[in-house]
Amino acid sequence: MNTRNPTMSLYCGTFFRRKSFECYRLLSTYVTKARYLFELKEDDEACRKAQQTGVFYLFHDLDPLLQASGHRYLVPRLSRAELEGLLGKFGQDSQRIEDSVLLGCSNQQEAWFALDLGLKSASSPRVSLPKSEMEAELGGSFIKLRQAVFQLSSADSSLLFTAQALLRWHDNHQFCSKSGQPTQKNMAGSKRVCPSNKIIYYPQMAPVVITLVSDGARCLLARQSSFPKGLYSALAGFCDIGLSGINLSVCR
Ligand SMILES: [Zn+2]
Incomplete structure (x- = not known):
């Protein structure tokens, strides 16, 4: 006797088809994003273009910009236009945006960048912008990440720690360890190159x-x-x- 329930069989078949389609969709999105990020890391022009439509997380001397909301912290993200407006108020031109580093992107390929406006550069005329005036302008505060970690969502804290580590790595690797010459960041910030001897430095794991x-x-x-x-x-x-x-x- 056949004991299979045709309704159950149909249901299970639909369920597994939907599940496998969902897995395929997630994998496809992951691959598409990975390819896009790889392109931005390898192609300075593509990355410069992504900076036009991307969003920016701001830091000051490695402390992220946060906004208090009840017992939580929100993480403001600035558009390119907002960032240019801010830089203009502090006498900086949009060239400063090219100091930013690529963090990732959304499923819709909106690129995310981090920019530290408080770090000084020993190898360029870049200046540190005044912290308290920036905080007043932005309606937030630059707060030590470790102190704020429990008031952030896990997604935000993960992204901010990644950003902080990458910004710190760039700050600590401004000069070639062999020739002593200033190194240059690529547009995405995925590597630094010494122009004199072509040594490439990658962020450490x-x-x-x-x-x-x-x-x-x-x-x-x-x-x-x-x-x-x-x-x-x-x-x-x-x-x-x-x-x-x-x-x-x-x-x-
Ligand atoms: Zn060198």
């Missing part, structure tokens, strides 16, 4: 390990004195070259 020690009901946490009040962390550390997995039980 730092391998880390994080471990949660638990007896099932409880877990071991630690904190540094620099952490904000109430912040505890699982044990974590950076991996040195050649460090074996066994030695990673040491928390630095």
